[in-house]
Amino acid sequence: MRVVLKLGTSVLTAGSDRLHRPRLVELMRDISAVRAAGHEVVLVTSGAVLAGWEALGFPPRDRTLAEKQLLSAVGQSRLMHLYALVAELYGLDVAQILLTAADFRHRTRYLNARTTLDSCLRRGVLPIINENDAVATSEIRVGDNDTLSAFVANLAEADLLVILTDAPGLYTADPRTHPDATLIPVVERVTPDVWALAGGAGSHRGTGGMHTKIQAAEIATRAGTPVVVAPGDAPEALRRLVAGEALGTRFLENGTRLEARKRWILAEIAPGSVELDEGAARAVRERGGSLLPAGIHRVNGPFERGHTVRLLGPGGQEVARGLTRYPSSDLALIAGRHSRDIEAVLGFTHGPEAVHRDDLVRL
Numbered sequence: 575m576r577v578v579l580k581l582g583t584s585v586l587t588a589g590s591d592r593l594h595r596p597r598l599v600e601l602m603r604d605i606s607a608v609r610a611a612g613h614e615v616v617l618v619t620s621g622a623v624l625a626g627w628e629a630l631g632f633p634p635r636d637r638t639l640a641e642k643q644l645l646s647a648v649g650q651s652r653l654m655h656l657y658a659l660v661a662e663l664y665g666l667d668v669a670q671i672l673l674t675a676a677d678f679r680h681r682t683r684y685l686n687a688r689t690t691l692d693s694c695l696r697r698g699v700l701p702i703i704n705e706n707d708a709v710a711t712s713e714i715r716v717g718d719n720d721t722l723s724a725f726v727a728n729l730a731e732a733d734l735l736v737i738l739t740d741a742p743g744l745y746t747a748d749p750r751t752h753p754d755a756t757l758i759p760v761v762e763r764v765t766p767d768v769w770a771l772a773g774g775a776g777s778h779r780g781t782g783g784m785h786t787k788i789q790a791a792e793i794a795t796r797a798g799t800p801v802v803v804a805p806g807d808a809p810e811a812l813r814r815l816v817a818g819e820a821l822g823t824r825f826l827e828n829g830t831r832l833e834a835r836k837r838w839i840l841a842e843i844a845p846g847s848v849e850l851d852e853g854a855a856r857a858v859r860e861r862g863g864s865l866l867p868a869g870i871h872r873v874n875g876p877f878e879r880g881h882t883v884r885l886l887g888p889g890g891q892e893v894a895r896g897l898t899r900y901p902s903s904d905l906a907l908i909a910g911r912h913s914r915d916i917e918a919v920l921g922f923t924h925g926p927e928a929v930h931r932d933d934l935v936r937l
């Protein structure tokens with residue numbers, strides 16, 4: 575299972591006004607146990623602003639963007655330093671990936687982020703993601719890490735998104751102000767009724783309260799990834815959730831991940847195409863295999879890396895549609911050649927496939 579775990583500031587501080595070291599150790603132990611059981615974990619963390627505030631001796635609260643940027647610039651490296659220290663206790667290496675909304679919007683940046691994330695997971699390194707607050711102006715900010723974690727779950731094609739927070743889950747009303755509110759264990763679909771539970775603006779604490787968690791749930795479940803909002807102080811929360819235990823609120827996925835992805839690929843406008851030889855057309859059509867450059871005899875561009883292209887059989891009929899890993903200019907140079915020659919021809923490689931089977935929809 576590939577899990578994206580989001581830790582809010584409230585979890586990392588454990589009710590105090592600084593990063594709570596013992597809590598970090600507990601959380602890392604939980605992550606390490608889940609990884610030892612064979613799962614992949616991607617961490618999305620908040621806490622940079624808080625860490626900066628702590629490092630500068632708790633200056634008076636100032637919620638302007640400039641101050642947040644300063645505090646996160648100071649705090650991000652300290653936050654990572656702490657993560658590296660506690661990860662080392664469990665023999666884990668960590669990697670820092672800082673993203674903004676622009677990285678999800680631009681195809682090439684999106685694909686590059688995905689490649690780096692994949693490389694970390696392949697090498698057993700724990701990727702730790704936060705918003706790049708220091709450079710994120712209002713137009714390119716995601717703005718809150720709940721939403722960021724949903725974008726990351728899509729990027730990573732996660733099987734589960736776990737959002738740990740200081741509430742035990744989604745309640746029928748904000749439990750801080752409504753002591754009689756009760757836990758909702760399962761949300762089948764994010765409807766207006768569900769949105770209404772988050773309370774109006776102003777009832778939220780932290781960056782977004784429950785509102786941004788529901789938004790994250792909507793984004794991820796729509797792409798086929800289930801989401802759990804659970805209490806960050808529950809012992810071994812991640813291990814228990816991955817094992818299927820009911821804890822907090824579970825938002826059920828809306829269709830399968832593959833269907834969501836295929837819908838997305840088919841919805842793309844695809845002016846570019848590649849013409850396949852008989853063998854490649856058969857491999858793609860009959861076995862749903864990846865398309866290698868060797869099976870391409872003509873490239874009809876222009877198109878960029880990550881664009882949707884039509885895969886045409888020898889008779890000119892469209893056999894499939896998929897996302898190309900190479901732009902048309904590069905693909906023209908490696909068409910008809912063995913994948914092991916890619917690096918020699920281009921001077922770099924984005925992998926052996928022109929279109930990977932995960933990115934391909936047969937027609």
Ligand SMILES: Nc1ncnc2c1ncn2[C@@H]1O[C@H](COP(=O)(O)OP(=O)(O)O)[C@@H](O)[C@H]1O
Pocket residue numbers: 581582583584585738739740741743744745746747748749750771772773777778779780781782783784785
């Ligand atoms: N319906 C609700 N159920 C649970 N919590 C809610 C609800 N509405 C608002 N909240 C508030 O959302 C808070 C969690 O969000 P937030 O403070 O932003 O945490 P984090 O730092 O983990 O993102 C809870 O402490 C709670 O006061």
Ligand SMILES: N[C@@H](CCC(=O)OP(=O)(O)O)C(=O)O
Pocket residue numbers: 581582583584619620621622623624646704705707717718719720780781782783
């Ligand atoms: N990027 C910011 C966190 C923003 C955020 O969404 O915080 P939270 O509501 O605590 O998850 C930081 O590192 O401080």
